[in-house]
Amino acid sequence: MRTLILGGIRSGKSAHAEHLLADAPAVRYVATGSADGDRAWRARIDAHRERRGDRYRTVESCDLASLLRDFPDEPTLVDDLGNWLTALLDEAGAWEDEAADVSAQIEDLCAAIAGYSGDLVLVSPEVGLSLVSPTPSGRRFADELGRLNAAVAAVCETVTLVVAGRALDLPAGTGAVPAAPVPVSASTAPSSPVPAEEPARPADAPAPRRATVSEPAQIDGTDAEIFPIVELPDHDVAEQARARQLRLTKPARSLGRLEELGVWMSSCQGVCPPRTLQSPAVVVFAGDHAVAADGVSAYPPEVTAQMVANIATGGAAINVLARRAGATVQVLDMAVRADTDPHVSRYKVRAGSGDLRTGSSLTIAEARRAVAAGRAVADQLVDAGADLLIAGDMGIGNTTPAAVLVGTLTDREPVVVVGRGTGIDDATWIRKTAAIRDGMRHARRHRNEPLALLAAVAGADIAAMAGFLAQAAVRKTPALLDGLITTSAALVAQQLAPGAASWWQAGHRSTEPAHAFALDSLGLTAILDLSMRLGEGTGAVSALPLVASSIDILTDMATFDEAGVSGGE
Ligand SMILES: Cc1cc2ncn([C@H]3O[C@H](COP(=O)(O)O)[C@@H](O)[C@H]3O)c2cc1C
Numbered sequence: 001m002r003t004l005i006l007g008g009i010r011s012g013k014s015a016h017a018e019h020l021l022a023d024a025p026a027v028r029y030v031a032t033g034s035a036d037g038d039r040a041w042r043a044r045i046d047a048h049r050e051r052r053g054d055r056y057r058t059v060e061s062c063d064l065a066s067l068l069r070d071f072p073d074e075p076t077l078v079d080d081l082g083n084w085l086t087a088l089l090d091e092a093g094a095w096e097d098e099a100a101d102v103s104a105q106i107e108d109l110c111a112a113i114a115g116y117s118g119d120l121v122l123v124s125p126e127v128g129l130s131l132v133s134p135t136p137s138g139r140r141f142a143d144e145l146g147r148l149n150a151a152v153a154a155v156c157e158t159v160t161l162v163v164a165g166r167a168l169d170l171p172a173g174t175g176a177v178p179a180a181p182v183p184v185s186a187s188t189a190p191s192s193p194v195p196a197e198e199p200a201r202p203a204d205a206p207a208p209r210r211a212t213v214s215e216p217a218q219i220d221g222t223d224a225e226i227f228p229i230v231e232l233p234d235h236d237v238a239e240q241a242r243a244r245q246l247r248l249t250k251p252a253r254s255l256g257r258l259e260e261l262g263v264w265m266s267s268c269q270g271v272c273p274p275r276t277l278q279s280p281a282v283v284v285f286a287g288d289h290a291v292a293a294d295g296v297s298a299y300p301p302e303v304t305a306q307m308v309a310n311i312a313t314g315g316a317a318i319n320v321l322a323r324r325a326g327a328t329v330q331v332l333d334m335a336v337r338a339d340t341d342p343h344v345s346r347y348k349v350r351a352g353s354g355d356l357r358t359g360s361s362l363t364i365a366e367a368r369r370a371v372a373a374g375r376a377v378a379d380q381l382v383d384a385g386a387d388l389l390i391a392g393d394m395g396i397g398n399t400t401p402a403a404v405l406v407g408t409l410t411d412r413e414p415v416v417v418v419g420r421g422t423g424i425d426d427a428t429w430i431r432k433t434a435a436i437r438d439g440m441r442h443a444r445r446h447r448n449e450p451l452a453l454l455a456a457v458a459g460a461d462i463a464a465m466a467g468f469l470a471q472a473a474v475r476k477t478p479a480l481l482d483g484l485i486t487t488s489a490a491l492v493a494q495q496l497a498p499g500a501a502s503w504w505q506a507g508h509r510s511t512e513p514a515h516a517f518a519l520d521s522l523g524l525t526a527i528l529d530l531s532m533r534l535g536e537g538t539g540a541v542s543a544l545p546l547v548a549s550s551i552d553i554l555t556d557m558a559t560f561d562e563a564g565v566s567g568g569e
């Protein structure tokens with residue numbers, strides 16, 4: 001993980017940088033400044049050294065690019081880039097010579113940073129907020145430093161501004177190289193349509209119109225985390241639907257939540273009365289997580305691949321419930337640790353996500369590809385006529401990353417968010433709680449950086465769910481959330497695409513304690529509470545018939561006028 005820490009003089013930026021590497025057993029400290037100077041300056045350097053302690057090996061050098069390339073995976077703290085730039089400008093004679101160009105050296109440093117595979121924390125001064133310097137050399141330094149910071153930020157996963165000892169993670173996409181929002185649908189245009197899995201349904205179940213999906217074009221994930229502004233469901237249509245509810249032959253508001261759901265469906269579709277659901281679609285995102293190998297679940301990791309095959313052939317709970325509710329089901333292998341059917345693995349990012357306990361679930365590039373895959377699947381389903389989307393999950397151990405995300409994003413302690421998952425015993429509970437604690441230690445620093453957060457702890461399955469749910473909102477398509485895992489992805493999706501939550505309803509509330517916190521944080525109240533704790537999308541699909549009924553109420557009930565029934569006050 002590459003982190004750039006910016007801050008003014010005495011802002012606390014060095015202390016924050018050291019804090020980020022507090023868990024590393026040994027740290028290479030690259031001092032770019034000279035220790036020579038007056039007594040006060042030396043005392044200041046000594047104080048820094050003492051605070052850092054013995055874990056630090058100090059290297060004094062300004063040849064940063066070589067140092068980084070020589071040992072590209074050693075936990076390293078560089079303090080600071082301002083001194084490095086000063087030395088560079090000195091050497092180039094840039095103080096006197098306006099034409100002296102240092103851009104090649106900056107480019108070379110950025111390339112070395114981009115290639116760094118270990119934990120790298122770079123400290124740099126932020127002088128651009130102060131007065132413009134009255135001297136040409138002061139102005140030159142501020143200009144060059146501004147450019148250097150922007151270039152380095154572009155190759156770091158995390159950029160943090162420290163002011164008065166307070167650290168603020170700067171959101172991605174607002175850096176020096178603004179990336180234009182590119183809808184994923186444009187870069188992943190459907191090619192040859194193939195049908196979603198749709199096993200036989202009971203004779204008395206409604207016939208869904210088939211939403212078809214397409215083979216993916218090459219997904220490289222470019223700009224996957226950049227979403228256009230989400231428009232809210234139509235407020236005026238919501239008002240029309242509310243007014244219609246009052247004209248229907250029932251006491252005002254007597255159908256309670258069913259009325260609210262009908263109003264919501266109307267406002268999502270932009271029409272009152274709303275259209276009957278034709279083609280609800282479930283996508284089960286599957287993936288393994290390294291943490292599961294160390295016993296955080298009641299079931300062994302190989303169950304993930306076995307259940308993926310079961311879902312693909314229609315034998316899982318989600319298939320049965322979806323058939324009854326008239327929804328299609330497809331399962332996608334995002335990171336299963338075994339080979340799966342090529343159609344199921346067409347978006348696969350890797351075989352098993354990495355270890356959330358070390359904050360290395362995915363690389364940033366993998367997280368981008370996973371988010372892009374989720375977006376592409378949502379796009380393809382909506383293009384093919386899906387009118388309601390549901391994300392489901394399958395992955396042994398996945399309640400652990402989900403709890404890490406919820407704990408981090410709702411500011412709850414590990415012991416409060418940990419749950420019994422598949423039904424773990426007390427010894428497993430202790431291991432799982434420790435894993436959540438370790439994951440949260442890494443997740444915390446990315447609290448406001450959804451892509452980095454997904455990469456650190458979520459895994460490709462949950463990252464894809466986040467992309468899928470956010471894209472549903474972008475495409476103005478309502479979605480039902482399932483249990484803990486999809487709702488943890490929804491928390492991240494709401495960060496990726498603020499406002500997305502207004503396109504979602506919570507199908508049910510699972511027995512996992514963290515689920516309630518996540519729903520609360522999203523401002524959602526579950527439709528059902530059936531003590532379910534399965535995932536796969538089963539809770540969401542169970543609520544689907546109620547959503548369909550809420551539409552029927554608005555479309556099929558007679559008004560007081562039509563039925564000749566006297567209204568109330
Ligand atoms: C047979 C079987 C089917 C499942 N379907 C969903 N899950 C759910 O349970 C697992 C999460 O719980 P934990 O974190 O405790 O492992 C995930 O696989 C999730 O999809 C299942 C689990 C099993 C064993």
Ligand SMILES: O=C(O)c1cccnc1
Pocket residue numbers: 399420421422482483484485486510511512515533534535536
């Ligand atoms: O809340 C869920 O969705 C859940 C709970 C336990 C196991 N799998 C999923």
